[in-house]
Amino acid sequence: MVNRITELLRKMSIAEKIAQLSQLSADYFQEDGVTLTGPTGKQQVTSEELHSVGSVLGISGAERARKIQKNYLQHSRLKIPLLFMADVVHGYKTIFPIPLGLASSFDSELVEETAKIAAKESASAGLHAIFAPMVDLVRDPRWGRVMESNGEDPFLNGSLATASIKGFQGCVTDRFDENHVAACVKHFAAYGAAEGGREYNTVDMSEWQFRDQYLEGYQRAIETGARLVMTSFNTLFGVPATANEHLMRTILRKELKFDGILISDWNAIGELKEHGVASSQTDAAVKALKAGVDMDMMSFAYFELAQKLEKEGQVPQEIIKLLDESVYRVLKLKEELGLFEDPFRGMDLLKEEENVLTEDNLKIAQKAAEESTVLLENKDNLLPLKPDTKITLCGPLVRERDLLGSWSWKGNTTKNETIADALQNKFKGVTVFDEDLAEGTLDLNVLKQKTADSEVVIVALGLKSYQSGEATSMTKPRLPKKQLNFLKALNETGKKIVTIIITGRPLVLTEVSKFSDALLLPWFPGSRGAEAIANIITGEVNPSGKLPMSFPRDIGQIPLYYNSLRTGRPLTGSDNLDKENKYLSKYIDEENSHLYCFGYGLSYADFKVKKVQLVDKQIAKNGELNLKVEVANESHIDGQTVIQCYTHQCVAETAQPDRELKMFKKIMLKANEAKVIDICIPVTRLAYTHQDLTKKVDCGNYVLYVGFAADTKRKISFEII
Structure with a gap:
């Protein structure tokens, strides 16, 4: 391996080295049906640059990947194969519960199994590396990417990060097998602590807090052998992560001993100009290289640096050294993946058909959904319901097929059962209505008529997939007002109510809890989510999910997490004493405590x-x-x-x-x-x-x-x- 890489480095021009460190999106390879995960504004790339580039993101499918790899190699001078990467966050085509949901299982073995399946499906579709797991510690449900996280606790986060890496990569020594892919830990570092829960925003914390609480997830993932790490968009210790030498060189490389590929997030190098720490694209490129960023995702800063160096005709020795270090790491991963021996590794249409979206995979998806569902309320042991219970099904999500959640770009919602489908298969007497709730209310007499023959009303409420994930920060993480009004009106019918909440983030559920006799939280449960929900409601499955994040009573408590530091004036735990003493760390209009811990x-x-x-x-x-x-x-x-x-x-x-x-x-x-x-x-x-x-x-x-x-x-x- 060393001889091959050393020989390639000797042959490569500066432009070819920089191209190996550049990643382009799928649209540069003129393929239809691609998914972009960042702002576009296509920049011109020469044929020489295109056929020297090191990796591509967003392309999958064995036939398509094989075609692109073949064409690329035909035009490539040194015949160094492309790396194919994509976001496979909670499944490729078999979609599992969102990671925050999977964290509710508190089951490392199950998380490893879901990652193993996702890796096998991805590898069969021609992917070599995936952008997962996200191990950012998150304590703020206003941040949309909380759905990708393992929640608020460092130890749980680290345990599940370890399980994910094992599942994605398998038991790698010096060579990956064809059923596994390289994992990319993201986002380094502390991205889950963005101020105000606002995407791409600043992170301002002490290094003590970072090391004590936020570092563990990354550290354990790296110790498990993750081959890639992705930089975060935020500043940390006053410097944007992508140019932060202390963060990347001292902490990541030296202390955590990470020797794999450090890749930027989408255009993060170019955005150093917007941060105000770089004067130009080439200045940004130099700062990122000095920080140790090996791969530039879609900023073209490294390409512009190559053009500048070519014009100047002289390359500083420091830049040559940095480029050689980074190119070595990229070529080393390609060697470990076996791409020099077989550039078409895993790109087999028959194998893809055999491995993807199988019934066995879907059974694990259903098991994962069942173990990820959290029962929040069950007053007077209303659940489980007997099959002969007469029920009314209603709510805006009762016929919703998209139970997959964000970052499920290859999931097929048309093949999913709805909650109504699944429950109609379980109960004999079912009435379904899903009138337009645009005003959030229905006439009480109408509701009484529609629910007259039922013993229990099951109402499906929540958010849509596009309301969580990247760039979905919100100031009010709660149900839409019209849904709350509808639930309140249902409560006034006097019927027992089972409320199902579909969501990608913790919500303020204080009113929902008040108006529900039973409250079920499946998160976004994935490909077999509806079946899992039905099995829990009937009692065929006993719910075992546990919350990986605290749920607040009110928005003003956010961020709220169980393991906050003690204060000098804590509550005593005695209601009378705590009410009498004004000078304690407390609110005057709400309890300190969580709704659900x-x-x-x-x-x-x-x-x-x-x-x-x-x-x-x-x-x-x-x-x-x-x-x-x-x-x-x-x-x-x-x-x-x-x-x-x-x-x-x-x-x-x-x-x-x-x-x-x-x-x-x-x-x-x-x-x-x-x-x-x-x-x-x-x-x-x-x-x-x-x-x-x-x-x-x-x-x-x-x-x-x-x-x-x-x-x-x-x-x-x-x-x-």
Whole structure:
């Protein structure tokens, strides 16, 4: 491999090297049906540049990719194959729940399995690398890309990032197999903390906060072997990420030991001019190269640098060195993918037909949707419903086929069942109505007539796919007013109401909760989402999803997350004392607390933690917390739940959260079954960032919380010695 790459580097001109570091979108290859994921404004590219470029994004399909690769190689001087990349965020053609939904499963093995399927489908369609997973820690539902995230907790984020990388890439040593693709971790760094939840906006936080809370997801993904990292659009520590040498050279390359490809996001290098840190495209290109950005996605800054260097006739030695380092990394990935031996790797139409959108894949998609659905309310155990229950189905999303969510560009919504389809297959007596809700209300007498014969009304509300994802920031993450009015009117009929919420982000559901007897959150559940919803409503599947983000009571609480730092004037927990004392950290018009906390989710079964035992209450800094947790299912229904373990350090060098997740374990208990579950937590997981920015574990007193949500009260003390 080294000899091949060294020989190619020796033969390449400066222009060819820079072309290898440039990525063009699909429309430059004159193919129909392409999807663009950034602003357009097509720039002229010469034939020589086009047939020297290193990679293309947005093209897929074995036949199309093979045709483009063949034509490219025919015109390429050095015959270096193209890399094909695309956004495959939660499935290629088999669409799984959005990543925030999958995070609700609290199931690393399931996440790995969905990534494995997405990789196999993508590779069969000619893709070599995909822009996933997104491991930005997100605490603000106003940010539309929260749907791509694993939520607000560093440990859960890191665990699922690791699972995704394993699924996408497989067990790579020095060569990928044909069923896997290279994964790209995005967006480095801290993009999920954009001010005001506004897309492309500034991030302003201390390096202490970044290292203590935001870095873990990226670090664990890189440790797992991710081959690419994508820069973020935002500034961090006052410098745009794409030109941030401290962030990219010191933290990413040196500290995290990342030696793969660093690729810009769409036009991020060119946007350094808009940030005001570069005077021209070529100035931006030099700054990005110095920061270590190997690949320029759609800004043409590297192309313009090549033109400038050609005119000047002399290339600074520093630029040559930077170019050689970056080109080496690009060629190394192509070698690992086996493209020099087979430039048409995976581009087989028959194999694509065999591997894509299979029934086995769809079964996993349905399982994922079932385990990602969170039961938020179930007053008087209304759910599950018996098949002979007379129901009325209504709401703007009851006949909606697009349950896929954003970033599902290859998903086919026409093949999806609607919620109405799925429920009509389960219940004998079903009435469906979906009148225009433009005014948000219907005459109460009309509603009473339409629901007269039903025992339960099931109403499907929520947002559309285009209302989450990139460039969909909103100031009011809640249901449209007309939907709330409709739900309120339904409530006035006196019927029992089951509300289904389809969404790509946490919403303020305070009113929805008030007017619903049962409340089900499937997120955007994917290709088999409607079937999963129906199975949960009938009880064929017992819901086990847990929230990966806190849901606020009111918009003014945002950002709201369970693991915020303690203050000097916290609430005491006593309603009377907290009301009497004005000088506490609180609102005067709303409670501090969430509506639904991180880790929360109901079940049809009745789970209880009966006993928690720490094997040792004094543990060495290089040791482990070994727990025995007795859990019982005190019901006649089988079910899964998630044991969640949180710790708190009583006295530390820097302020600490009241609790932080350190371990979770998904378990299955049959009806009336009890088990003792062994759980091991390495003490190294209790490390935090000190004032000198080093991360280490302190000796001292700690508290361990064990339960089924972040607000669990069961605790036990221990000491690190």
